[in-house]
Amino acid sequence: MRTTRTIRALTTSAALALAVGAFAAAPAFADGTPSGGHVLLNARLVGSMPAPDSPVVAGINPGAAPWVNGPSRVRVRQGGNITVQIRGLVIPPPRGTGVNPIASVVATLVCGQQAAASTAPFALSAAGDGSTRDVIAVPRHCDDPVVLIQPAGNRAVYIASTTEDKRSHAGHGN
Known part of the structure; x- marks a missing residue:
C-alpha cells in the first residue's frame, strides 16, 4: 500500500x-517560432531600376543601372533575425555584362521611411548570388517595413528591394 x-x-x-x-x-x-518573434516581413526581392521607375526609399536612391535577379527573398522577424537569399542579381546587357560588379552588400531595414538597421556586409558572387543570416536592431514599431540591398561601399543607393516599382515584374524570374 x-x-x-x-x-x-x-x-x-x-x-x-x-x-x-x-x-x-x-x-x-x-508565435510558433522558437526565437526571433513574429515575422515582420517575408517578401521577394526585386532588382532596382533607375529613378523614376524605382522609388526613392528613406532618402536612398535606386542605383543608376537597371538590375535584374532570379528568385530572391528576405525574411525579418520582430526579434531582429534576418535571412536574405539573393540569386542572379546582375546588370543585364546592353548596359551591363550580365555579371555582378559589386563584391559585397548589406541588407537595410527601413521602417516608415526611416533606415533602421543594416546587416553586416556579406559577399555577392560574380553571378549575383549571396546570402546571410544576421541579427539586427528592429524598432519596437516598424510601420511599412521595406528591405533594401545596398552596395557595402555605397549606402547612398540600393540595387534591390522589397518594394514594387513601376515596371511589370513578369519575365524577370522573381
Missing part, C-alpha cells in the same frame, strides 16, 4: 512539474 501511494505521489508531482514547465515556456513559443 505504501509503495502505491509513493508512486502515485511521484506521478502527480512529475505531471505537475511538466505542466508548470510547459506554461512557463509557452510565451517563448507563442
Whole structure:
C-alpha cells in the first residue's frame, strides 16, 4: 500500500512539474517560432531600376543601372533575425555584362521611411548570388517595413528591394 501511494505521489508531482514547465515556456513559443518573434516581413526581392521607375526609399536612391535577379527573398522577424537569399542579381546587357560588379552588400531595414538597421556586409558572387543570416536592431514599431540591398561601399543607393516599382515584374524570374 505504501509503495502505491509513493508512486502515485511521484506521478502527480512529475505531471505537475511538466505542466508548470510547459506554461512557463509557452510565451517563448507563442508565435510558433522558437526565437526571433513574429515575422515582420517575408517578401521577394526585386532588382532596382533607375529613378523614376524605382522609388526613392528613406532618402536612398535606386542605383543608376537597371538590375535584374532570379528568385530572391528576405525574411525579418520582430526579434531582429534576418535571412536574405539573393540569386542572379546582375546588370543585364546592353548596359551591363550580365555579371555582378559589386563584391559585397548589406541588407537595410527601413521602417516608415526611416533606415533602421543594416546587416553586416556579406559577399555577392560574380553571378549575383549571396546570402546571410544576421541579427539586427528592429524598432519596437516598424510601420511599412521595406528591405533594401545596398552596395557595402555605397549606402547612398540600393540595387534591390522589397518594394514594387513601376515596371511589370513578369519575365524577370522573381
